[in-house]
Amino acid sequence: FLVPVTSQCCITLKYAKKFNEYDYGPSGLPLELSSHPHKGIAYLSTYLGATNALKKLGIFFAGIGPKEGSACVIREGNLLQCVKNNDILRSYHKPVNGTAVLWNSADEHAKQNSGWIIRQDGKVSPEQAPHLCLGALPQCGLHLVSRDSQNRLTFEYHLELKESQNNLIPNDKKGIPLTLSSHPNCGVVYRSESPTFEVHNFTVVHLCIGGPSESSALARFSKSKELVLDEHGGIVMFVVGGLLERGRGVIAKRYNCDQPRPGQPFQVNDDGSISPVDAPHIALGFPEIKIPNVECPDEVSSRLTSQTVDSSKERHKNELTKYL
Structure with missing residues (x-):
């Protein structure tokens, strides 16, 4: 960067x-x-x-x-x-x-x-x-990994997140912290240095894995199952390039226009992980490094x-x- x-x-x-x-x-x-x-x-x-x-x-x-x-x-x-x-x-x-x-x-x-x-x-x-x-x-970026990967993330408040898929959180209430159970005192956070930048008609917000857990982003589901984050004026989680495949980066965007592009729908799994609805075999995680x-x-x-x-x-x- x-x-x-x-x-x-x-x-x-x-x-x-x-x-x-x-x-x-x-x-x-x-x-x-x-x-x-x-x-x-x-x-x-x-x-x-x-x-x-x-x-x-x-x-x-x-x-x-x-x-x-x-x-x-x-x-x-x-x-x-x-x-x-x-x-x-x-x-x-x-x-x-x-x-x-x-x-x-x-x-x-x-x-x-x-x-x-x-x-x-x-x-x-x-x-x-x-x-x-x-x-x-210093922070590791958020990516998509295989659902059975050791690099898969699981979330501490997955039951609350799963419940919120159907019973939407009112806008006047705070979202649910994306705190991790797989990595103690860590969560999905915003990049500490230069977290945002402007591209054409939207704002990009970088998502990372880091701590402390109190700094975790606050999330809620939209009616179309998008993961919406409270901070930065309300931003939506996106898979980079839109292709749901292992190794893809995951960011957040806010479109500064009248007809914003929708984000991918996500679901909370019973094991505490989070997957794209259209690709349940992959999940949020950190990069799988090969030699x-x-x-x-x-x-x-x-x-x-x-x-x-x-x-x-x-x-x-x-x-x-x-x-x-």
Whole structure:
């Protein structure tokens, strides 16, 4: 995610100096972190599996994982381009505080406004928003997992939530805390840093798993079985992209228009978990991490030869200097 450059959540690159001096070969350099030893910037799909809908669009969310899974990149001007897939690193939407960061196919549209400033201290800022930089957040995001997964969440007040599916809570009453029985003193909470950001005609609110339990979001069901959260002016739980499949992130939205899009209907299960009505085999949980088998490639396409790197270095040398 993008966070303020003054945030304690900023991350820093281990090889910032080498990137700025183009001191690497055609295989590029891994995006290892100095701020988080033994970690690096990677494709989330390396650990969580690719999401079909986004894969078709050439979009893969970026994340932080073991350094062995770090993406290896070169600098094409001020772009950061993965040598294995030719994808470029960019913000999901307009670079504002809280925006997610992803890997995107390197077409001309994606390249627009996707440049990065690599600072001497290793922080990485969008050219369009130098007051922001790449960051890592301490809380774990809410996801969909298999119903029988050990990563499935169960809720302390599931009986009250189940009852509220049919007997709706009046608007003048507080919702039911999404406190967890599977994880003591934790609940579904709002992200501590940059919890919201604006996208087109709606507000996105990030949902995480964290504590203390007193900070748990308050929930109620709508007539159409949506999970509505009391805070942030009344927001609705959504599965990212609308596809009900394992590994999908779960967020909350508030549409700022006359005809808001409905959220997915949810149900409370007898075991205390919560599932989409249309996909009872999955449930709310935290990411199921798999071990990657990823290395920096020794050979890349002819377009990414050392000559390309050298010419790119000369072409953008003066442009880069002013940012350092």
